Every structure is written in C-alpha cells, then in structure tokens.
Amino acid sequence: MANVLKRLPQNVSGDFYVDASCIDCDTCSQLAPTVFRDHGEQCSVYHQPQTDEETRLALMALVACPTGSIGATEKHDVHIGIDAFPLLIADNVYFCGFTSESSFGGWSYLIVQSHKDGGNVMIDSPRFASQLVKRVAALGGIDRMLLTHRDDVADHELFAGKFGCQRIMHAADGARRLGLERIIEGEEELRLDDNLIAIPTPGHTHGHVVFLYRQKFLFTGDHLAWSPEWETLTAFRSVAWYSWPEQTRSMEKLLNYDFEWVLPGHGDIHHDSVNNMREHLKRCLAWMQKQS
Ligand code: SF4
Structure with a gap:
C-alpha cells in the first residue's frame, strides 16, 4: 500500500x-x-x-x-486494474502483470493454448497474488513454467504447488538446487515441443536461456530488450553479471532465428517484421562488439 x-x-x-x-x-x-x-x-x-x-x-x-x-x-474501483491481467499482447500470449519485488519488477508472460498443443506455459514468475492465480486458473492453469534465469524465479514454488506445472531452467543458474523438474544443460538449443525452443544465452547469468515460441515470440529475460531512446534492440552491459563477451556471443547466435516479438523481463517490448528485427539485432550486436 x-x-x-x-x-x-x-x-x-x-x-x-x-x-x-x-x-x-x-x-x-x-x-x-x-x-x-x-x-x-x-x-x-x-x-x-x-x-x-x-x-x-x-x-x-x-x-x-x-x-x-x-x-x-x-x-x-481497483478491479479495473486487477481484471485487466493477464493482458493480451498478441495471438495467445499475455503479460501477467502483478510483478514481484524479488525479481525487481521483472515481467512474466503466459501462453494460453490447448492441451493438444502442450497446455499453458508461463514464462518467468509473477507475484503469487490470489487475484492473478484465480484468473490464470480460469484460463486453464499452468502446465509448464519456463524460467529464463535465476533472478526472475519469484514465486515459482507457489505456482508449481498450485498448478503442478513442470518447471524448466538451466543447470548453471541453480535449477537443481531449486529442485526443478526439467533441467537444461550445455549451450545447444533444446526443442521443448513443436512450437517451443529453449536457446541458452549465457551472459547476463551463466545459465540464462531465451525461449522462442512459434518462430514469432522471443521471451528474452534479461538478455535483450528494446531501447526507445536508441530505437533499436539493446542489452544491459552494467548487469552482465556473468560475462559481456559471452553475452555478445549469445546475441550473435540469435541471428539464426526468426522472431517478430521481443518480450523481455526488463526493458521495453518490441514488435516488428522478421527482417526488421534481424536488422535491429545486427545493430545491437555491432554495438556490443564495440563495447568488448
Ligand atoms: S517504477 Fe516500478 S516500483 Fe516504481 S512506482 Fe513504477 S511500477 Fe512501482
């Protein structure tokens, strides 16, 4: 309050x-x-x-x-604000709102889809607020929770307890210590299903992972975001806790993928064509390489 x-x-x-x-x-x-x-x-x-x-x-x-x-x-009437979440971004992808102080207000997202397509997927954890939990339940609950990195796990245990979801995270960010159900290892991409790919992107943290959904939505955690000031994609050097050169190398890897949306934990969302997004990514990469 x-x-x-x-x-x-x-x-x-x-x-x-x-x-x-x-x-x-x-x-x-x-x-x-x-x-x-x-x-x-x-x-x-x-x-x-x-x-x-x-x-x-x-x-x-x-x-x-x-x-x-x-x-x-x-x-x-505060319900006007409460009832707005989860907030539709595009297609079947929502912003959860109810950010958590423990993840410094990091944004989390929800993919709503049928069980045939793998069920609902939450990307990073919001605050376990009863109003949000009710609304997520009404949308079908959570089948899987994808955690981009150790800073944005917030109330993952409470969500897993409530919805019995499988939590997926990289070993290098402490997934075993957290007792998570599925652990990503190494730096190769991992196909989670027909629509979802986990792409390890060490840099911000050692075990940072971005998740690509339908070759359209890239959930970027703290790896990549839009800069309204520079009008292009950017990364945050001052918080490259693990390694800036590694983060630069991870950024280069993303040139191999198509996506139209960048949905970060911190920083601004951006939507553009695949080609424009790739140009922005190249610009970001060139800038990062100069900083190394
Ligand atoms: S910047 Fe974040 S913490 Fe500060 S008032 Fe806005 S939402 Fe709250």
Whole structure:
C-alpha cells in the first residue's frame, strides 16, 4: 500500500502519486507512459489521468507495481486494474502483470493454448497474488513454467504447488538446487515441443536461456530488450553479471532465428517484421562488439 505521507515531491499535484518505496523498475512508465515517467532514480506521476483510459492504465500500473508504491487519494474501483491481467499482447500470449519485488519488477508472460498443443506455459514468475492465480486458473492453469534465469524465479514454488506445472531452467543458474523438474544443460538449443525452443544465452547469468515460441515470440529475460531512446534492440552491459563477451556471443547466435516479438523481463517490448528485427539485432550486436 502506498503511503501518501511519503509521496515523492516529483509527482505533479493531484490524485495519483508514487511514494518513496519505488524501486525504479519502470513497469508503470511502460504500462501508462502518459501518466508515469522515470525522473532519474525513481518514477513519478507527471500527468494526472484525464480520461477513463488513462485512469484504467494508471490502475493497471498500481496493480502491476512490485512494491505497492502507487497510490491515489480519490476512490477508484481497483478491479479495473486487477481484471485487466493477464493482458493480451498478441495471438495467445499475455503479460501477467502483478510483478514481484524479488525479481525487481521483472515481467512474466503466459501462453494460453490447448492441451493438444502442450497446455499453458508461463514464462518467468509473477507475484503469487490470489487475484492473478484465480484468473490464470480460469484460463486453464499452468502446465509448464519456463524460467529464463535465476533472478526472475519469484514465486515459482507457489505456482508449481498450485498448478503442478513442470518447471524448466538451466543447470548453471541453480535449477537443481531449486529442485526443478526439467533441467537444461550445455549451450545447444533444446526443442521443448513443436512450437517451443529453449536457446541458452549465457551472459547476463551463466545459465540464462531465451525461449522462442512459434518462430514469432522471443521471451528474452534479461538478455535483450528494446531501447526507445536508441530505437533499436539493446542489452544491459552494467548487469552482465556473468560475462559481456559471452553475452555478445549469445546475441550473435540469435541471428539464426526468426522472431517478430521481443518480450523481455526488463526493458521495453518490441514488435516488428522478421527482417526488421534481424536488422535491429545486427545493430545491437555491432554495438556490443564495440563495447568488448
Ligand atoms: S511500477 Fe512501482 S516500483 Fe516500478 S517504477 Fe513504477 S512506482 Fe516504481
């Protein structure tokens, strides 16, 4: 729950505000960019919602915020924000909302599909919030949970306990220690089914993996994201905990794959044609190689 007494001075006056507990994950500025912005080390409200749609987006940000740092002084129906999640991105792929502080507000996703196609798949773990759990159950639960890396596992145990899903993660990020059901080894791609491929991408962490769904959706964890500032794909050198040269090599490997969507844990989502995406990836790679 946000505390109005700790309202950040950077907020414009009015109803919605961010308090001092903000950890600067940027979820709010990505979900409601006309209301919230990153003013430096934290986010704040720079424009109070003026329309029903802006209010809806601000309430979604309030629900998705990992630290409960967003508040409102007027009364709102918070179910408007709650019921928006899981939020459809495209086809049968959803953003879960309800981010977790333990994964620093990392975004997680849900693929909804029939059992014939392998059942529902969650990519990285959101917060185990009862409202989200109910809605995921109504969509058919979770059959498999793909974990891109050790930082974004959040409430995986609670989801596995509730839905009995198989959890899949790389050995080098501690999958055995976490007691997971399926463990990826080595650096070769692993086909999980007709539509899903696990591609080990060491760099951010030793056991980082990205997951490609239907040659269209690339779930990139902390390996790759869109930079609105540079208008191309980017990687985060300052958090290449394992190895930047390895992350650069892993990026090169992705040139062998087609995809139209980049769906990261942190940073911005991007959608483009396969060809444009490949050009952006080449640009990102060239930049990374210069940093090495
Ligand atoms: S979603 Fe919450 S923690 Fe993240 S930047 Fe916004 S206010 Fe801060």
